Amino acid sequence: MSNEERTHPLASVHPIRYLNKLRDTTVGTVALFQFIKEAGAPTCMLTIRHRGVVITENPPSPQSKHLRGQKTWDSRFPGIDHSSIHSTGVIGISLRVEEKMSAKLKDIEVRTSFVAFDSLATPETPKDGCKSPMLEEEELTPQGASFGQLLVISMPRMAIRMAWAAQWAALGPYLQTMLPRYAVQLTQLSGPLSGVVMAPIVGVYSDQSTSRYGRRRPYLVVSAVGSIICWVLMGYTRELGDALGDVGSGKPGEVTDRKWTALLTVVFYLGMEIAIHISLIPALLLISDFAGRRQTLGSAMGHGWSTLGAIVVAAYTEFFGAAYNSMHWFLGMLSVFMAVCVGASCYVAKETPLDKQTMDKRSCCKNVTFAFGSIYGAVKTLPGVLAVYCTVIFLNQYAFAAYNGNKGMLFGLEVFNGDATNSATCGDECSEEQRDYNRGVRLAGGLADMLFCIVGYLYSWVLPPLVRRFGAKKIATLATIPQVLLMFMAFCDVVALDVIIVALTSITISTFFALIVPIIVHIFGHTADIGVYVGVVGSAISSGQLLNFIVGSVLVETSMGYRLPIFVGGAVSLLAFLVCVIFFRIKMFSL
Helix, strand or coil: CCCCCCCCHHHHHHHHHHHHHHHHHHCCCCCEEEEEEEECCCCEEEEEECEEEEEEECCCCCCCCCCCCCCCCCCCCEEEEEEEEEEEEEEEEEEEEECCCCCCHHHHHHCCCCCCCCCCEECCCCCCCCCCCCCHHHCCCCCCCCCCHHHHHHHHHHHHHHHHHHHHHHHHHHHHHHCCCHHHHHHCCCCCCCEHHHHHHHHHHHHHHHCCCCCHHHHHHHHHHHHHHHHHHHHHHHHHHHHHCEEEECCCCCCCCHHHHHHHHHHHHHHHHHHHHHHHHHHHHHHHHHHHCHHHHHHHHHHHHHHHHHHHHHHHHHHHHHHHHHHHHHHHHHHHHHHHHHHHHHHCCCCCCCCCHHHHCCHHHHHHHHHCCCCCHHHHCCCHHHHHHHHHHHHHHHHHHHHHHCCCHHHHHCCCCCCCCCCCCCCCHHHHHHHHHHHHHHHHHHHHHHHHHHHHHHHHHHHHHHHHHHHHHHHHHHHHHHCCCHHHCCCCCCHHHHHHHHHHHHHHHHHHHCHHHHHHHHCCCCCCCHHCCCCCCCCHHHHHHHHHHHHHHHHHHCCCCCHHHHHHHHHHHHHHHHHHHHHHCCCCCCC
């Protein structure tokens, strides 16, 4: 068999690009596609049949013979059965699309010629002047919101990042003043654990939601209300603890027992974690929905708001001291920002609800089964390049969490040799060691975080031209290097140098977070329902955090204290760098 007559994978005729477009221009269940190259057929030929009747044909071609071969499976394209067809002069592929859109369109046949295909690059339509009137990219890809609208729509990213920054900069050190080290680590497990479980589930349910308020906004509103309730109650844990029998303020020589305060703080902390993870995936998807073809702009705006949120928390810590010393004001600030950001975004984002008549009616139990089935199918058939990306972001997130989850304790206990015991309540009677701890926490959550955010914000604006110039593969690989420096920082007591290393690590996180949605859109197209895949990547991120907290709760009990988790984080980043160099293969020169 000649090189042109051999069996080719479905990718050779750009099925995902065509499939995604047809899905948005039909209301039917796409049950069958057939891609065929006929002997003597024109270079660019597309025929679409519905129940045997030709809908459109460009240009006309004689009746073809459909020769069926053995079924094969290509893991790069999820939810699709591939059947290779090969004979002299005929190269084709038959595929069954398992996802149902509605019930009108039963059978569709598509024919197209063989086109050379690069499995690492974004599929493109043929450029020889022959185009299908049904499949115009400009017609089928959403045009997106205006610049101003997109700016407001992406605001929830700021509130979410503020919540995360508060978790690391304030709530973690606050727990440290009441609980032993291992208990703090175990409490912080709730965040990544809820992220691993909830991210893909929320992604699936969000894609399938038929709420009259849209697919994404209901999740944002529920998350905002839940977060605000938890923050308000958390601000009064000390008063509630006093009412339940807690005594003492932690001053030297005073009997102190704050078990109820600690317990209530942990409970509200868990509630906050769950609420925040409900909003993360819908916030990313809402930006992508309204960005249309301007995914670059949407990604940059979202990351800009996210960085600004972290800067606000860092500035609060820098100017007003450790946040746990003024919990009422700090948590009140978080509540106001959450209400304003989510409220403004939901007001501007006028989503079009899904038509309930086109969606399969399922019971609650069947919805749960469908959601987990979708997640399982997405994971099982995850494209290779996305699987490698998930692995790298998992490793990098482990390293980032190793520093971010321990930064207050690292600077306060190790670099400044402070004492965390009751340092949040000792007031003017704090010992020198307690003051050193507070200074370290203030530095980690203040100046160090501000520089981290400023560098990350500035870098986010130069990232698109860097990707266009050097490609996503090279930029992602090189961006991993700054976090490797954590290995050196773990044993360095030079405060200025430690702060510089912290600022540089923002390059790693900014790169990999900014590329999540663009890479998924690059693989599946602008019009695909990508919620489950964004959720899978979100689970990989949370899994990195989860592993860090599990391992970190053991590492911090060694004689090296909080230095060892930081060193291990740098070593894991080195592993991520090697994985990028060896396995990450993608030809992507735009966001």
